[in-house]
Amino acid sequence: MQSLQDIDWNTWQGKDPATLTFIIKDEQILLIRKKRGLGAGKINGPGGRLEPGETMLECAIREVQEELCITPIDPIFCGESLFQFTDGYSIHVHTYMAHDFEGTPAETDEAIPLWFPLDGIPYEEMWADDIVWLPEMLKGSQFKGRYLFDGDRMLDHHLDIF
Numbered sequence: 001m002q003s004l005q006d007i008d009w010n011t012w013q014g015k016d017p018a019t020l021t022f023i024i025k026d027e028q029i030l031l032i033r034k035k036r037g038l039g040a041g042k043i044n045g046p047g048g049r050l051e052p053g054e055t056m057l058e059c060a061i062r063e064v065q066e067e068l069c070i071t072p073i074d075p076i077f078c079g080e081s082l083f084q085f086t087d088g089y090s091i092h093v094h095t096y097m098a099h100d101f102e103g104t105p106a107e108t109d110e111a112i113p114l115w116f117p118l119d120g121i122p123y124e125e126m127w128a129d130d131i132v133w134l135p136e137m138l139k140g141s142q143f144k145g146r147y148l149f150d151g152d153r154m155l156d157h158h159l160d161i162f
């Protein structure tokens, strides 16, 4: 498996459905330093895997509550990212954006909250694909991306924007 063409995307299904949620307020974006799980040590948006019986939106809200002790208000769906890893793992990430929240962001055992200006997003500390799609999301585009990873290394990618 070396390129996206080696994968049958018509039948592809991620092993884990998951969410990511970005809170954007006053020209700043709320990110986390992730303390554990997939991508530990990286900077990312809060998020995680879908639990049985919940909708994607419920998952998006719950993960922000669990990781940062705040509740995003009216998250809207922005796009999806399909990640295939060469070891066989795959994850289908549904991404949301919210412009407000209730509560005060706090560090938890999963994450440290960090605010960044929108023109100072630390892509070098994030997953390699984020610089491909996050700028499109911030411009207001919907997106669907496909990515092939070998561990942390992005081997191939393709992004559609709408």
Ligand SMILES: Nc1nc2c([nH]c(=O)n2[C@H]2C[C@H](O)[C@@H](COP(=O)(O)OP(=O)(O)OP(=O)(O)O)O2)c(=O)[nH]1
Pocket (backbone or CB within 6 Å): 018, 019, 020, 036, 037, 038, 039, 044, 045, 046, 047, 048, 049, 050, 083, 091, 093, 127, 128, 129, 130
């Ligand atoms: N920005 C970005 N996020 C990614 C990429 N790949 C990837 O899995 N993620 C996100 C999706 C999920 O929000 C998160 C992985 O889930 P997680 O390990 O935090 O799941 P979880 O909270 O259920 O974890 P756990 O309790 O099972 O440890 O990482 C990527 O390439 N870029």
